[in-house]
Amino acid sequence: MTGWEAVGRLRSGEGYCTGTLIEADIVLTAAHCLHDDDGRPVVPQGVWFEVGFGSGAPAVRRGVTDWVISPGYSDIGGIELDEAMIANDVALLRLSEAIPPEDARPIALHPAQAPEKTVYLAPYGDALHRGASVPRSCGLLARYAGGILLFDCKAGYGASGAPILAEQGGGLRILSLVSATGTDEDGAARVFGMELTTHVVILKDRLTRHAAPPARTRTNVLSGGAKGSGGARFVRAPGKAAPKD
Template structure:
């Protein structure tokens, strides 16, 4: 059984660094470095905070639910207050898009008490107002099948490195129980919502999302959740609550008796 003291990454301000991890981390600061990682981006929330998000479709970003909720008010941020900046490096993003829809599990609530249950559903999907072409960023797939071994990787933004993605090439799964995944990846401010990636063949796929930090004995560890089921539920919520297209009304102009398509209209003179 997992016996831990959890501390939620509220306000995006945790310190869970470990000295041994620094040597295994690399900043991805130019186009060549970013190759294959363009779908990871910084989520700017208002003018004060940020998280990390990952494209799982051209118009859909996966992140943590607490990234989309204002910790001071307990209310969800307005979608238009969130911007996704794919592949942000040194102030320049490969693509940038506002958010038009936020989907959070209905059981998550506005200010859920920290617990195993809340971490398990600490997942959000964000809809972009402008899809990002595959030629710019190739979305990551969710991991399917059995994970071989315990090696994972993470790429995120964070304190002191908010202008470029930093990738930790190798960290480890410590345990998987009760719908939670414990890992020793080096997470810090801004790492909330980052994808925990596992190798499936030659490709990295999303195994979990960074939710919280806690302790396992004297060891500081990160927490994510099993994604089976929760992402499908959020997609269903998105489809159900999708914004309806706005009807447009155009004033008819007085013309010569012909429409733009060449169709004729009967005039009062019978012509």
């Protein structure tokens, strides 16, 4: 084991995102990964989670029986996310069967704001699935009001929902998720994520009670937003779970 088998591929339709096992039967990912390009939610039975790609094929594959998203998230479709969507772009999925620890050990959440600036991005398909022992490092650049985090990580296709980890207690724990990408004024790659802890506490309770929020009415993209972000809109990280033909 490399220690990163919990980071896997979340498949739905022809595309994929990244998901991370946080309990033996619970996967953490971005909420937008569970919506198609028109903003419609995908059915749980059409989603699969796969881990263990050392040989080029998944060692373990599980179906999904239920999923819940942050009650503050509403998908409007298209390629852009606004600040409110990024801050709430969190989902939990219940697997059809638990994954035993010998196949994949769950990764814990970071319990608080990370004081250090160095973080680690671990998307599905990155070098860590080809034998590397540590995800690639990047930096936590800023925190904005509303719970949005800015990183100087570079996200490739399939990175939506990928964990961004920070050191705690001698190991790496999940600090945030990849939600959207952008560039700065010099063209350098940027990744936007969110504060996670409160979302996961709420979603675990919802998942336990099977209280998935109802489908939401489509709304216009918000023009206001987090302090310091200038009301900007951001491109979804590459790799939605259910792209259109």
